[in-house]
Amino acid sequence: MNYQSYNNSAGYISSPEFPWSQKKEGFEDEFEPQDKQILRDTYSKFQSKFSIEDQPIIQIQEQLNSSPSLNQIQDEKQQQMMQIEILSPSKLLRTDNQLKSALSIDIQPEQISIQEESIVNSRTRRKASKANYNVDDSPTLDSDIKPCHCAKTNCLQLYCSCFHNRRQCTQECKCSDCYNDGQHTDEVLKAVEQIKIKEQRASHHDLDSFDTRQVWGCKCKKTKCIKGYCECFIRNKKCSSHCQCSDCQNKKQKTQLNKKIKKI
DNA sequence: GAGTTTGAAACT
C-alpha cells in the first residue's frame, strides 16, 4: 500500500504537516501506531527531497534504513565506472557525458594554487593546456586522448599510453609496427597476460597496472613534482607518504593543516 | 621540428 491509498482508504483527512493525522468519520483506524510513526518519520525526512506519494510504505522504510551516505554514493559510482571500464577496454564510457558527470573530481584549492605557480611561464602555460597525460583525471573524451608515438615496443608495453589505458591505437597515433591495432588480439592478450604475471610476482599490493587511476607514489628527483613528469601532479593529486620524491612542492600545505588543528 | 630531459617501465 502506498501513501496515497493509505491516505484515501483509511479515511484520513490530510493536513499539511501530517496528511494522515486526522481520521475521517466512519473509518476504522486500521494502522498500528508504529506504522504511523514510520510514515511520520518518512514524510518529515523526504518531504523536501522528493514525492513519496507513489511509493509503498515498506519500500520507503527500506530506503530510509538503507539510505547511503555521500561517501557510499561516490564509492558506488566509482565502482560502476570501474566495472564499465573492465567491460569496455576501449573506454567507450569516455564518450558518455552522463557517466562522466556522475563522478565528480575533487580538486583541492591548494592544488590549484600550486598549479598556477607552476605555470607562471607563459610558454609552459600554453604547453600545459595542450598536454594530455592519458590518465583518468585528465580530459576524458576519446577525441582528447593524445595519440602515442611508440617506436620500439609494438605498443604492447606500458610505455604505450594507448595500451596502458586498454584502448586501441588510432589512425592519429604515429607508432611503428603497432600490434595494438585491433588486428593482433593474440599478441595483445599475451602482452596483457605477461604484465599480469609480473604483477603477481611483485605482489606488493592489489596492484592493477592497467588502472591509470591508481597512484603508487612518484619518485621525482628534479622536477619538484610540479611538472608533467610527476604521476601525482598530472592526476591533480598531492604527493603522499607513498612517494619517494625529492624537494617536493606538491605536498599538502602545512599551514592549512595547522589551522584545522587549532580549530579542533 | 629536432634535441634534451625526465621518470616510469623493464631488465639484470
Next chain:
DNA sequence: CAGTTTCAAACTC
C-alpha cells in the same frame, strides 16, 4: 632489492 638500461612523453630551444 638495488642499480642500470630502455622507452616514450614532457619539455626546451
